[in-house]
Amino acid sequence: MKAFKIILSLLLVASAVALIVFVGGALGNPDDVIARLDADNLAATDSKLQKARDRALESAQAGDREKTLRNIDRYVEGFGDQLELGGQNRLDLFFYRHGPSLIAVSIVVIVAAAALLVSALDSRGRYRKAAIYALLIVLLYAGIYIVENLAGASSMLMTVLKKGAIYALIAVSLNLLNGFTGLFSLGQAGFMLIGAYTYAIFTIATENRAQVYQYYNGGLVQFSLPPLVALVLAGLAAAFFASLVGLPVLRLKSDYLAIATLGFAEIIRAIFQYDGLGPLTNGSNLLRKFATFDSALFPFAVAGVCIALIAMLIHSTYGRAFKAIRDDEVAAEAMGINLFRHKQMAFVISSFFAGVGGALLAMFQTTVQASAFKSSMTYELLLIVVIGGMGSITGSVLASFLFIASSEWWLRFLDNTQMIGDFQVPLLRSGFRMVVFSAIIMVVVLFYRRGIMGDKEFSLKRLSQRFRRKGESRNA
Amino acid sequence: MPEHILQLKDITMQFGGVVAVDSLSLYVDEGEIVALIGPNGAGKTTAFNCVTGVYKPTNGQVSYRGKLIVSNHPQGKMKTLYAGSDKDKYTQVLEPTPDKITALGIARTFQNIRLFKTQTVFENVLIAMHLHRTSNLFTATLHLNSKEEKQHHQRALELLEAVNLLDQKDELATSLPYGMQRRLEIARALATKPQLLLLDEPAAGMNPQETDTLSAFILDIKQQFKLSVFLIEHHMDLVMDISDRIYVIDFGKLIAHGTPAEVQDNPDVIRAYLGVEE
Numbered sequence A: 001m002k003a004f005k006i007i008l009s010l011l012l013v014a015s016a017v018a019l020i021v022f023v024g025g026a027l028g029n030p031d032d033v034i035a036r037l038d039a040d041n042l043a044a045t046d047s048k049l050q051k052a053r054d055r056a057l058e059s060a061q062a063g064d065r066e067k068t069l070r071n072i073d074r075y076v077e078g079f080g081d082q083l084e085l086g087g088q089n090r091l092d093l094f095f096y097r098h099g100p101s102l103i104a105v106s107i108v109v110i111v112a113a114a115a116l117l118v119s120a121l122d123s124r125g126r127y128r129k130a131a132i133y134a135l136l137i138v139l140l141y142a143g144i145y146i147v148e149n150l151a152g153a154s155s156m157l158m159t160v161l162k163k164g165a166i167y168a169l170i171a172v173s174l175n176l177l178n179g180f181t182g183l184f185s186l187g188q189a190g191f192m193l194i195g196a197y198t199y200a201i202f203t204i205a206t207e208n209r210a211q212v213y214q215y216y217n218g219g220l221v222q223f224s225l226p227p228l229v230a231l232v233l234a235g236l237a238a239a240f241f242a243s244l245v246g247l248p249v250l251r252l253k254s255d256y257l258a259i260a261t262l263g264f265a266e267i268i269r270a271i272f273q274y275d276g277l278g279p280l281t282n283g284s285n286l287l288r289k290f291a292t293f294d295s296a297l298f299p300f301a302v303a304g305v306c307i308a309l310i311a312m313l314i315h316s317t318y319g320r321a322f323k324a325i326r327d328d329e330v331a332a333e334a335m336g337i338n339l340f341r342h343k344q345m346a347f348v349i350s351s352f353f354a355g356v357g358g359a360l361l362a363m364f365q366t367t368v369q370a371s372a373f374k375s376s377m378t379y380e381l382l383l384i385v386v387i388g389g390m391g392s393i394t395g396s397v398l399a400s401f402l403f404i405a406s407s408e409w410w411l412r413f414l415d416n417t418q419m420i421g422d423f424q425v426p427l428l429r430s431g432f433r434m435v436v437f438s439a440i441i442m443v444v445v446l447f448y449r450r451g452i453m454g455d456k457e458f459s460l461k462r463l464s465q466r467f468r469r470k471g472e473s474r475n476a
Numbered sequence B: 001m002p003e004h005i006l007q008l009k010d011i012t013m014q015f016g017g018v019v020a021v022d023s024l025s026l027y028v029d030e031g032e033i034v035a036l037i038g039p040n041g042a043g044k045t046t047a048f049n050c051v052t053g054v055y056k057p058t059n060g061q062v063s064y065r066g067k068l069i070v071s072n073h074p075q076g077k078m079k080t081l082y083a084g085s086d087k088d089k090y091t092q093v094l095e096p097t098p099d100k101i102t103a104l105g106i107a108r109t110f111q112n113i114r115l116f117k118t119q120t121v122f123e124n125v126l127i128a129m130h131l132h133r134t135s136n137l138f139t140a141t142l143h144l145n146s147k148e149e150k151q152h153h154q155r156a157l158e159l160l161e162a163v164n165l166l167d168q169k170d171e172l173a174t175s176l177p178y179g180m181q182r183r184l185e186i187a188r189a190l191a192t193k194p195q196l197l198l199l200d201e202p203a204a205g206m207n208p209q210e211t212d213t214l215s216a217f218i219l220d221i222k223q224q225f226k227l228s229v230f231l232i233e234h235h236m237d238l239v240m241d242i243s244d245r246i247y248v249i250d251f252g253k254l255i256a257h258g259t260p261a262e263v264q265d266n267p268d269v270i271r272a273y274l275g276v277e278e
């Protein structure tokens, strides 16, 4: 068994490496394939064909893969019957088109092989969990990458995934506060705003500043930072404001805390639109032309790392202290937990990640404007947390994707009038989506008050246990 | 003579016009079991709350091993409202939060059990270890403190073993019967490594059998963890059985003090308990 596993994993690695080599070759010289397509050298006599071929060659030499693919498509569409599209050429074209996805698959195979190797060599099962996690993570990211290559970066599916990942991070940060520490705060939109603005202000390219800050003489800041640095800075700025606000506010009892944080968010929104701060915030005008992302891998990577950090915090001794405060403040204090310091910690950390989430949202939207960060944004997030389950990280993540998908995509058809033959389906018109959406949310909140996950976490162990139990009962 | 482990001087706690504890002075010595008894509403729990920082006493001082830990005198509105005595005796103000008191080595249990209700028996004890962490936010989040975590887990298991709750360790704390919940509260208090343990009616809600074994249990943990014990209890059998000394209060005032035998025969105590009008 052990030898079999080792041999299998080595074979897997070998085949994955072979695939990478093949694909790499095809990715490396598309011009070679394009030239070979015209096996009979028709270009010499047919000027139209020559033009189409040269266009493809040109973009291939420029290294623009997407454009090259488009040009190849046009070339093949127009002159397919005259070109050599069989055998090696077809394979090379396939490799060129799906190369990145295939490389992603190869990487998954290599990691799977590594996991297999670990399970073969590590007889005590010490690294089993880590190997499974590594495999799942690589699978997730490779999957996203492949789907993105198939569906296109600007497709509805990818839009929902990107926004869903960002909301997942912010919802988890809110859950840390409301679900795990029992602090009912409604200031999340304010901290997102601070993060979004901090990020935007510091990543606008210097040459674009004059244009963006046209009413403020090009603005105050005249340098720009790398996106990752600015992301951290966005979190730190939100955390800094949180620590200031926390001093007076966290001593308040729950209802007052909610009102005070809500008020803070509204004040922040007003301040950021204040004309006097224009050189920094561009007043009530948009901020734009800052560094953004194309691929969904970026928000998934950032949100993934942040959510993992929050999860690790919750599973540490500090997370236990937070939950103790949520369950019973008096008892927690009697156990030597300093209430104020730990509440402040949860508040500042939650705000840090809300700031990072706000920055990601700015990147996703490509523009920011303070007026968009209304309290309704916080309510949306609160709904996600409640739907997912107070005190469940996986619940919040799941609920974020479901929420964004329904609000942006699945329920869209309700906004369009539909005809079945001559019959116009009643009620379907612009705005009806929001009615249905609100009704669904009300049903969830009324009848599934503990949310999808309650305060439990989704885990493979529980899932496998459940299946096993079902299997057993069926066998019995 | 060594210092008292706990000393209350003229502690008065006044809620608006109600004087719940009235110039209470008492002490507990190292290694003693001292009981505080009195009829319902006499102010016993309030006295505990003044020691543990839950309430700030209106007047008076508390010392732990000779070190002043709580001190107050009537201030603000209380200057005119104050109905107790010794209002000018103390000038210092010391108002630590309960976690500071616990950190000094004074742990407590609650009359109306206060366990962490969403947590398991094991987690309830583990939470109390947070006080003695050496990790900080970063090392704990990045799980660089696994050695300490392991020690804490180990010690939590030992404590559960000591209070005989090891078999229930993965159950939800609040799903346990009353008697076990009381023992869990004690285990949780012990996890903070106290030298002085305050027990507020540990037998309340226990069945007669459990109450019978409680005396031996308290004596046992006192021995094992080298504790001094200060307890409130209504079960006179238990109190007479294990206490070295007893304080009796009524309407917040100390009415008797002495060994179990002395207190038992005190006419004031009998009167307070039988409710004879004067």
Ligand SMILES: Nc1ncnc2c1ncn2[C@@H]1O[C@H](COP(=O)(O)OP(=O)(O)OP(=O)(O)O)[C@@H](O)[C@H]1O
Pocket (backbone or CB within 6 Å): B015, B018, B020, B038, B039, B040, B041, B042, B043, B044, B045, B046, B047, B111
């Ligand atoms: N927070 C408070 N605000 C106002 N009054 C209070 C407060 N806490 C206690 N009291 C009052 O102080 C008095 C003493 O209460 P306490 O709980 O200390 O009595 P006890 O001796 O512990 O009684 P029991 O045996 O019933 O537990 C009571 O009259 C009670 O109503």
Ligand SMILES: [Mg+2]
Pocket (backbone or CB within 6 Å): B044, B045, B046, B111
């Ligand atoms: Mg009481």
